[in-house]
Amino acid sequence: MFLIHHIHYITMKLYVKFDINTLCRKVLDQQLREHGLRYRFLSFGEVELYESLNHDQHVIFRNKLADYGIEVIENQKTALVQKIKDAIVQLVFSDEIIPVKASVYLAEKLNHSYGYLSNLFSEIACTSIENFIILQKIEYAKELIVGGRQNLTEIARKLNYSSVAHLSSQFKNTTGLTPSQFQKIMAKRKRLYNPLNHKMQS
Amino acid sequence: MNTENLRIVVADHDEVNRIFFRNIFKEAKVPVSSLEFDSGRSMMEYFNTISKAIPGILFMNHNLPGKESAAYLNKIKSDPEFSRLIVVIYSSGLTEEQIEDMFIRGGNIFMRLPDNYQELKKLLLEVVNSSWQYHASALSIETFIMRVE
Numbered sequence: 572m573f574l575i576h577h578i579h580y581i582t583m584k585l586y587v588k589f590d591i592n593t594l595c596r597k598v599l600d601q602q603l604r605e606h607g608l609r610y611r612f613l614s615f616g617e618v619e620l621y622e623s624l625n626h627d628q629h630v631i632f633r634n635k636l637a638d639y640g641i642e643v644i645e646n647q648k649t650a651l652v653q654k655i656k657d658a659i660v661q662l663v664f665s666d667e668i669i670p671v672k673a674s675v676y677l678a679e680k681l682n683h684s685y686g687y688l689s690n691l692f693s694e695i696a697c698t699s700i701e702n703f704i705i706l707q708k709i710e711y712a713k714e715l716i717v718g719g720r721q722n723l724t725e726i727a728r729k730l731n732y733s734s735v736a737h738l739s740s741q742f743k744n745t746t747g748l749t750p751s752q753f754q755k756i757m758a759k760r761k762r763l764y765n766p767l768n769h770k771m772q773s
Numbered sequence: 774m775n776t777e778n779l780r781i782v783v784a785d786h787d788e789v790n791r792i793f794f795r796n797i798f799k800e801a802k803v804p805v806s807s808l809e810f811d812s813g814r815s816m817m818e819y820f821n822t823i824s825k826a827i828p829g830i831l832f833m834n835h836n837l838p839g840k841e842s843a844a845y846l847n848k849i850k851s852d853p854e855f856s857r858l859i860v861v862i863y864s865s866g867l868t869e870e871q872i873e874d875m876f877i878r879g880g881n882i883f884m885r886l887p888d889n890y891q892e893l894k895k896l897l898l899e900v901v902n903s904s905w906q907y908h909a910s911a912l913s914i915e916t917f918i919m920r921v922e
Contacts, residue, residue, distance in 0.1 A: 656910060696906075696909065697802055697803045697902060697905060697906075697909075698902070698906060703906070706906060706912075710912060710913070710916075713916045714913075714916070717916060745919075746918060746919050746920070747883075747919050747920030747921060747922065748918060748919070748920055753918060755873075756873065756876045756877055756918060757916065757918075759873075759877045760876070760877050760878075760879065763877055763878065764850075764851065764879070
């Protein structure tokens, strides 16, 4: 009788779940140590260095981190402007009505005076905070118009405009088109680029 | 926030327009770099040599010889690789129907081409500044429609 020996390779699958926060911190930790830097972690995505880097060190450190897909945001100013932008997006796209003026909201949230934030924003973002808020509101209005579930009266109310006329005039000032012209163009464009969609609807 | 240069490409057979545009772009307060082509064909050749998936802005004269601009607009807007490219069509005079048609084909901005330099500068910088906001904050290009006149 012959015995046939099979060699079994036991394979096994592992399912892993990442905690990006821990992962990034670990990588940063390692890299910062390797570069002999003294530092402490502040909030997520923020590291305080106890000494400043010269230009060459900065470039080397940046490139090293880039290998891990970590981007050093150019400097504090740009990072703060990004925070202002994020806060504005949150403010505009939030379903809650925030009971304070945008300037008060931003100053409290970011812990700087509004005057400082406003000047910094204009310098880096090349537009004012006020205009950026309007831009984001119009972006939201466009999204809702394209979504087609609400009419202009409802959209104006949702975005805190006193009337449809107010929304329409701000829309026109920003885009050069009225909301209904915009709606018409987007609907026709959809039909042109998604003919299948159109056939199914008609 | 994206603080890289906004890449500008101009396609215009009219040399005077190209020179005016080039000079005006130098006065933009947002960071830009620009390139010019004297035909739609050379513009497309350039796009084919680079990674198309770059964000940027294309200024195209509506009256390129042979009515090419509409064909190029279709080509660009039906190719997902160009999804971060803002397309500006300009002309000194288009009918309402022509403007609407341009938007429906996917054009982002219509700019009236004025006949004096100061006004051109005002309109062009307005287009560049607005586009830069979309570029810097990575806003949706798909619903970016604007008329600058």
